[in-house]
Amino acid sequence: MQTLVDIGANLTHDSFDADRNDVIARAIASGVGHMIVTGSGVAESRAAAALAATRPDCLSATAGIHPHHAKDMQADSMDQLAELLVHPQVVAAGECGLDYFRNFSPRKSQLEAFEAQLELAARCNVPVFLHQRDAHEDFMAVFKPWRARLGSAVAHCFTGSRREMHDYLDLDLHIGITGWICDERRGLHLREFVGDIPAGRLMIETDAPYLLPRNLSPRPKSRRNEPMYLPHILHTIAGCIDRSVEALATETAEAAAKFFELETALPKL
Secondary structure, three states, rough: OOEEEEEOOOOOOHHHOOOHHHHHHHHHHEEEEEEEOOOOOOHHHHHHHHHHHHOOOOOEEEEEEOOHHHHOOOHHHHHHHHHHOOOOOOOEEEEEEEOOOOOOOOOHOOOOOOOHHHHHHHOOOOOOOOOEOHHHHHHHHHHHHHHHHOOEEEEOOOOOOOOHHHHHHHHOOEEEOOHHOOOOOOOOOHHHHHHHOOOOOEOOOOOOOOOOOOOOOOOOOHHHHHHHHHHHHHHHHHHHOOOOHHHHHHHHHHHHHHHHOOOOOOOOO
């Protein structure tokens, strides 16, 4: 069985409170050998790190402030995140960026939180886990001046246009693809250019519990997404780019292992 890496799963979400261990077990049984638990705020990042510490064999975490929560950033938030980023199971700064689709936080707050976290990632010399929705121009304006000071960076849960994707590739970003590509209502455009992502720069993720792949058959009774559905996303992408599932599984897992420095945490590929 191939070992896959889910680079973005919100496993501290309360929808997993009743069966979190079962969710992890189902993922492993499905071939998902490692999951990155997304940190979306200071408290949430602390919880993600604590969860990852209980299962270092299959979990790591990120530490950051999602743009939805940018308004909650405090004067000491970056110091608290910096303390988490030295934790051995915390492998990236973020989720950070801009989200003008929801605007749950004022744009000014989002911009301030985004820049603060890019500075944090540069200072701590860790990869950065990025979010962008309906804010491409401002995202580029903030990110580009920092690029030379940053190491690895991934455009998590990419849902944008071909031009946006190539802008990110030109900045040497990795691209994270979710079950959005399985959505016939809004994700089919990704199938036209996902093959443009160079080998070693494509990674896959579920963004669980969100973005349940709509083309699962049979459809699950619950709308909650789980990491165990990552192989379905892999198969969908492989079909779009005429690659074997086995080759793409190895390629994406190796890309994630290198990006997050997971080599010692992953079963042999």
